[in-house]
Amino acid sequence: MDNLLYEAKDLQYSYSWNQKKVPVLNHLNFSIKKESFCCFVGPSGTGKTTLLNILGLIENPTNGKLLFCGQDVFQNSERQKEKLRLEKVGFIFQSFYLIPTLTVLENTIYFLPSLGYSNQEAERAGKEVLDLMGLSEHLSKKPLELSGGQRQRVAIARAFAKKPLVILADEPTANLDSDTSEKIIRAFKDLQRNEKTSFIFSTHDQHLMSYAREIFHLKDGAITKKDIL
Template identity: 45%
Template sequence: MSRIQVRDIKKVYNHDQVPVHALNGVDLDISEGEFTAIVGPSGSGKTTLLNVIGGLDEPTEGKVYIRDTDMFSLKERELIDFRLHHIGFVFQAYNLIPVLTAKENIAFILQMQGRPQKECNQRSMELLKMVGLEDKVDKRPAELSGGQQQRVAVARALASKPDFVLADEPTANLDSASTANLLDMMLRLNEEEKITFIFSTHDQRVVERARRVVTLVDGKVDSDEERTPNNEQGTSN
């Protein structure tokens, strides 16, 4: 059953100047438990599509349904609340709050939901342990490596137990070892917790682990391929 339904999405920027057609009629269905990479050349519409799915950017035309909810029929406050409870975001630039510790950055999402402080603390510690950073609880972002910051960002995205996680170029600023560790962790969460991950990426290392690869060209779906990730392919004896 599709958790996310994207219907004939079009997005045009600069209407009054030189129009830029970022998306040109995208149709897409994402089911629960997918580990999907959205790929394509620069300017193909990957990030725009991710932002539209996440309700961060409103389409010029078309509909996005999440759990049968018409995202863009919601009022602004309703949309903010919907994102807060159902969608986790992981950004290329991490977007951690500099003055907060790793634990506080994760707890912040839960506090916004109005959760009791004890629950915020417990959930934050649980997630830091899950991403292997239980020894970095009181470290601020500037005291963490890029890979560590991105793992905190993933933990924050998972704090509210969202239906799915949108990750926009999450490995772009990471070295090979950090990328491998981050992707292995996400795959484990996908397999064990059934968390749906949708990536916008140029990174072949992400594509190699994806179970579905959607290619955008000129704002349209050019191909949509189900595949076996390289790390799951069997080896001959």
């Protein structure tokens, strides 16, 4: 089973509202292999972002079990989870979460010192991914001086920089024009091939879906269908 990246067993997530439990994710069972390129699709409000947050060890499920590289992660302490997330997960949030006071380069290499990179190594790694993202001319700009698409590319560069085992990306092409979008999908594919990085997306973008090898359809918090392409 060591070719499995994730194994979800009866995963559930609900929140409380007016003293009632509102279910978001219902009894999800699925597995995702290492080196996957797969996506979760479905209408807005169906739980895609919540699920990515759980896979990224950012949010705890209400019930159920998640094995990540064979580890029962939600049995781990917060500290162990944080370490695992830092070392293995790159997250591209829908709203980017760049730090406005830091430059493009500083945002990109933000996590590298905690992974043991020297300043020089971090800078080299940062410049390399920013070059890949076509942002070499913007290294010392601040996020607010960039367009939406450029900010998104910085968020992608930050996730790439630490060469994680898996990149989770919440609607990563939603704010990009079709040219940039194509370039970014190619960069994802190259990383998958060359670095063996797994990619898991949520998306509405048919073009991005056409590159996926597995598509999980989510509706009302349940997986209704899985396409293998």
